Amino acid sequence: MRSKRAAGIALIASLVTGFAACTTFSGLTVPSDDAGTSADVNVPPKDGSPPPNDAIIGADVVDAGPSLPAFLSVADAVKVCSQLDKCPVLGKSITYSVAVALDPVNYSLCIDTLAGPIPPSHVGTALQAATLSCIATKGTTCIAAGACLSQEFLAPADTRCNKIPKDAGADANPGAYQFCDTDAQALYRCDPQYTFDVLHCQTGYFGAGATCVLTPDGTHTCAVGPDCPTTACSGNQLSYCTASGVHVVTNCADLGQVCGTDVTVDGGGLGCLTSDRLKTCATAGSECDNRIVSVCDGFDRAEFDCQALGGTCSKTAGSARCQRPTDECAPEDPKVNVCTGSKISLCVGGKSTTFDCASVGLGCVPGTGAVTGRCG
Numbered sequence: 001m002r003s004k005r006a007a008g009i010a011l012i013a014s015l016v017t018g019f020a021a022c023t024t025f026s027g028l029t030v031p032s033d034d035a036g037t038s039a040d041v042n043v044p045p046k047d048g049s050p051p052p053n054d055a056i057i058g059a060d061v062v063d064a065g066p067s068l069p070a071f072l073s074v075a076d077a078v079k080v081c082s083q084l085d086k087c088p089v090l091g092k093s094i095t096y097s098v099a100v101a102l103d104p105v106n107y108s109l110c111i112d113t114l115a116g117p118i119p120p121s122h123v124g125t126a127l128q129a130a131t132l133s134c135i136a137t138k139g140t141t142c143i144a145a146g147a148c149l150s151q152e153f154l155a156p157a158d159t160r161c162n163k164i165p166k167d168a169g170a171d172a173n174p175g176a177y178q179f180c181d182t183d184a185q186a187l188y189r190c191d192p193q194y195t196f197d198v199l200h201c202q203t204g205y206f207g208a209g210a211t212c213v214l215t216p217d218g219t220h221t222c223a224v225g226p227d228c229p230t231t232a233c234s235g236n237q238l239s240y241c242t243a244s245g246v247h248v249v250t251n252c253a254d255l256g257q258v259c260g261t262d263v264t265v266d267g268g269g270l271g272c273l274t275s276d277r278l279k280t281c282a283t284a285g286s287e288c289d290n291r292i293v294s295v296c297d298g299f300d301r302a303e304f305d306c307q308a309l310g311g312t313c314s315k316t317a318g319s320a321r322c323q324r325p326t327d328e329c330a331p332e333d334p335k336v337n338v339c340t341g342s343k344i345s346l347c348v349g350g351k352s353t354t355f356d357c358a359s360v361g362l363g364c365v366p367g368t369g370a371v372t373g374r375c376g
Contacts, residue, residue: 068117068309071100071129074348076136077114078360081107082375083135087142089153092284094135097149097205098128099255099295099302101286103319107374108346109331112321116349119308119322123236124253127204131254146198147186150205150254154196161190175219180212187212187220207237207249215244224249231270233259238272256295256302274301286320288313293320324350337372339364344373 072080084091084104091102103109114132118125131148139145146152154160168176177191187199201210201222210222221242228241236253252259252272261268263276271278281296288294291312293304304322306313311324317332327350329336335352338345342358357364357375365376 068349069120069125069129070115070118070349071125071132072114072136074111074115074346074353074355075360076133077111078355078357078362078375079136080114080132080139081110082360082362083139083142083145084110085374085376087145087155089155090135090142090145093146093149093151093153094132095284095295096151096153096297097203097254098124098131099257099297100128100132101284101295101319103317105371106318106331106337107344107372108336108348109317109319109321111346111355112331112348113319117309117322119305121308122256122304123258123302124256127251127254128256131203147200148203150200150203152198152200154198158196160198161188161196164188164190166192173218175214175217178220180214180220184211184213187222189220205251205254207239207251210249213246215242215246217244219244221246221248223247233270235259236272238270240270255297255300256304257300272300274303286315288315288320293322295320326350328352337367337374339366339373344375 071077081102084102091104095101100113102113131150134148135145139148142155164177164179174191178187178189180187185200185202187201188196189199190196199206199212199222201212206222207224210224212220213223213226214220215223221244223242223246225247226245227247228245229239229247231238231240233239236251236257236259238250238252238259240248242248250259250272255272257272257274259270260273260276261270262273262278264278273279279301280299281294281301284296284298286293286295289303291305291307293306293313295302295304306322306324309322309324310326311322313320314323314330315321317330321331323330329347329350329352331337331347333347336345336347340354342364343354343356344364346353346355355375360375362375365374367373
């Protein structure tokens with residue numbers, strides 16, 4: 001099984017401490033026991049990664065005051081959440097790219113995740129907001145929305161991998177199932193034993209100036225150059241040399257993590273960490289860990305500490321969210337997600353509000369079954 005950033009972190013630890021027993025995938029050498037970090041065996045590893053600084057520049061929360069950041073305005077959140085119905089793998093791609101879990105069933109909960117308050121202590125808010133804003137402003141199609149993300153999963157009907165042989169033979173190099181697009185901005189990975197995906201090298205996650213390259217071992221990756229630097233952190237940007245001899249960068253903050261030394265590893269291995277250590281997980285999505293909303297990108301955790309908002313974690317409506325004692329409503333309330341003409345009732349940041357779907361060129365679609373009303 002190939003992992004995503006867990007493999008990169010394990011690689012750095014192995015380079016620093018000299019671990020043995022390794023397996024090589026897509027140009028990276030990782031400890032063989034790294035395969036146990038994810039239950040989603042169909043998800044390929046995301047090599048490379050990262051850049052900009054981590055200032056909080058999110059939109060102000062509805063009626064919550066300018067001191068609390070949010071990823072998006074309500075209008076932009078509506079645009080993103082309304083795409084989840086049309087693009088069946090967009091939600092998964094968002095979780096794996098920016099460690100934000102959007103609820104596909106409760107529309108107001110999806111809006112609240114994007115336009116509700118974000119704990120000021122959360123790492124990477126500015127970078128994640130920029131990625132999500134790209135989807136809101138440029139994601140008019142599923143392909144356009146996916147291009148905003150560092151890792152875009154391909155739907156079964158997507159034909160972009162059709163140029164790759166379905167079976168290159170039992171001894172085929174993994175590179176046989178990979179190719180760079182014509183301008184080297186994206187890496188297509190079409191190995192039939194994994195879910196097909198695209199790594200968009202031009203996104204900030206892979207570092208400034210990263211392009212899709214063919215490495216000396218015959219595989220492809222998103223790299224910033226052929227040099228082999230000493231493994232190091234620059235802010236939350238991790239820079240290192242892969243086993244195949246290319247310079248790879250990972251912006252840990254894109255996934256809500258920091259670059260640093262794992263306090264649980266003897267010898268101090270560098271990597272992308274949840275606070276001061278690597279916290280692995282198995283299933284993409286969000287859960288409550290006491291007062292913390294813990295989001296799993298399929299391999300590692302990012303955290304939203306609700307205590308920083310004066311609240312705690314709740315998972316009563318679907319995906320986990322921060323809930324505060326002062327909240328006047330909740331996304332699962334019966335009066336939420338109700339259509340009145342083109343308008344829909346929402347609960348954002350614990351405040352009741354309405355949004356006119358027509359203002360973004362959509363109508364209000366009443367709920368059916370477990371799926372709530374929504375703009376669509």
